[in-house]
Amino acid sequence: MFWFVPSAQANTFMPPAASEVAQQVSYLYGFMLIVSVISFVILIGGMLYFLHKYKRKTANDKTPYISHNHTLEFIWSFIPFVIFLVCFAWGAYIYLEMRDFKENALEVHVYGKKWVWEFEYKDGRRITPTVGDQGQQVPSTMVVPIDTPIKLLMTSIKVTPEDKAVLHSFYVPAFRIKQDLVPGRFSALGFTATKLGTFQVFCTEFCGTGHSTMMALIKVVSKEDFDKWVLGDDSSGGGKEVTLVDKGKQAYAKWACIGCHTLDGKAGTGPTWKGLYGATRNFNDGTSATADENYIRESIWEPNKRISKGYEPNKMPAFKGMVSEEEIMAIIEFMKTVK
């Protein structure tokens, strides 16, 4: 069905640990496995021993009347409790590391739609599934450099205007990472690959007919090879697209943002875009929020939902259904350059 099945993917007990976090998860998993086996042997072994030793001998066997034993009961409540807490703390620690996105991370945008993955780089290069030499489907392949923090910004999009965007989930077994893609929202996922090679991506949130074929690949290359790939020097033919910043600039003009939002910090009908990305916004209702991807999407699609202090509602039209998720991503890239 697929032209390429990464060899080490499905033949071992666990997929190879190919990211920084995966290595840590493996240690925790190993610890839990050992503790589980010991607990299982104590419980079931104890049970089997009693079954053997106290097998009914006659119909009138007398049995001791033991109603409880507080010391024993305390011990077997407390020990599992401590083990559970260790698992929790260790797991939470790794999880926080997983969710700690590095400032200097290389950003790749991930779009999930029925039933393909598409990847977009800031230089404008968009990776979609292609057709191979023998007519077989070649899934989208994300190329990333080794030992470099990567941040994926992901959302679920529609195939056609009549279509409904649904949930997907981006799962890389070898990296031990997974995150849902929710329509109308940007979610983030980070990793640092530590092994060269090609790794499988699955969709793990049920999304309909093509759910089980919604796969992609991640190709981890050396930093030098990645630089060549970025420049299009490696026969991939890339590197000549319009960058996201430029696309965002075009959108800024095309949707007439320019009429109300200045780039030089001057006040307009709406807030200036200068230094807007990442800033704290204070709203009329007294709440505040950081101007991140989700906030900016909301401000474009449903501008009246939260109005910044000093501005009036109902000045800006709602661009929902007009400005696409991809354009919003480009606009954000452009905003980041306006400092």
Added chain:
Amino acid sequence: MAGSGTSYLQHGKGLWSWLTSLDHKRIGLLYFFSVSFFFLLGGIFALLIRLELFKSGALFPPDLYNKFMTYHGAMMVFFVIIPGIPAILGNFFLPLQIGAKDVAFPRVNLMSWYCLMGGFFLAASTLLMGRNGGWIGGVDGGWTFYTPYSISFKPATVVMALAVFVAGFSSILTGVNFVATVHRLRAPGMTMNRIPLFVWAIYSTAILQVLATPILGITVLLLAMENIFNIGIFDPELGGDPVLFQHFFWFYSHPAVYIMVLPAMGIISEVITAFSKKTIFGYTAIAYSSVAIAAISFLVWGHHMFTSGQSEVIGITFSVLTMLVGVPTAIKLFNWIATLYGGSIQFASPMLYVLGFMFIFTIGGITGIYLATLATDIHFHDTYFVVAHFHYVMVGGTLMAIMAGAYYWLPKMIGKMYKESLARLSFVFIFIGFNVTFFPQFVLGNMGMPRRYHDYLPGYESLNKISTSGSWLIAIGFIIAAYSIIQAILYGPKAPMNPWGAKTLEWTTQSPPPHENFETTPTVTAGPYEYR
């Protein structure tokens, strides 16, 4: 009124007397036959799922497979495991075990059976609702019906939601009935500290049913309203939030997991004492840990959503709360094993099923910790590891306990004995088949195979083959079990009043019991497991 002494089976004749019966025992049997039928349907869907997954490459079209998977889940969860133990065995034995003549509200009890049947017919009707108004149809979003995918099936999703809503009332009404019965109808001397642990378990479950099921009802109503009136609640295009649905759904469905498992734990306590002729170790700990599980279970739903996009703080909170629910569960396992110590253990078929439960439920419980731990859950979430885990808990736990309970109480229910050899043979097939089916799925999950896949990469094939062959062993086991029950009903020798020498009240009346259970209301002077 027929005088006491006539069995409840002879009290009134004909189908109509059954369909309008207010006797809790007859209603229990009505549930028994209908739930068995639902189980057969759900089981056929399960076999079809495993057949498709026998090898890499498609056998059925993907949409058809997705429907098998959805109806298997919906049928088994909403129509088999949730009503299973409380409605069949709880209905039959809760009043008997506390020395009551019937449940508190017999008419409500009958009505709850009709609610379940109504829900079933609504659910079945969705098979006739195609996506584009065609006649061949059905929903395929999985039993969880996550939005926005599930909304794309109109009108089938709305009708399915309605089915779950109606069936939910069966659960709520049964719960109300049991709580009232336990509080108001205990025989003289039957204090709360003397009620059998099965009653404690059903009682805790009943509280969950009353408190949690309305949330499901509200959720599916909101889903229906969104579909009919286009109010934005879960659909992002209408301004709704799909993750909100997941919160609502699991706010019910996590407590529901304990609705499924607590009654099973009650059966284990009954059977393990009867067949080791020994009092239960730690009555109070077991009774209160049931209540503790019921209480904490309301605070852990977010562990189904670690990858959904909820914040890190919420993820960590739910992870630690989930660990807490593991403690009372572990306590119960230790208590049961301690009960065996010094006992006089008889390996009769109900006891074999209980030992099978202990083996399987221990694995189910331990693997639950992997899913409660954040870092490992991120890897295992929505893979076959989860599928294996919840089948170990739900099927291995609840189903083994249902079988234990069925063989334990069958002589009392129908007044006939079954063939022990057949019952044991069914256990061998079900126990081995179950482990052959589901243990490889843990490994598949380790290897990263996602769940709800209609087809998979060739590397996953060998384990899937093992898993599918196990499913056939389970099927054989249940065919043998069904045969042994039918054989007992038709040809079984008459059962004595107390074939196991157990001490709870239901064994002090004749088999099968008379219409109003006891010739004279019993007076209780001691605890339920006085093996001295």
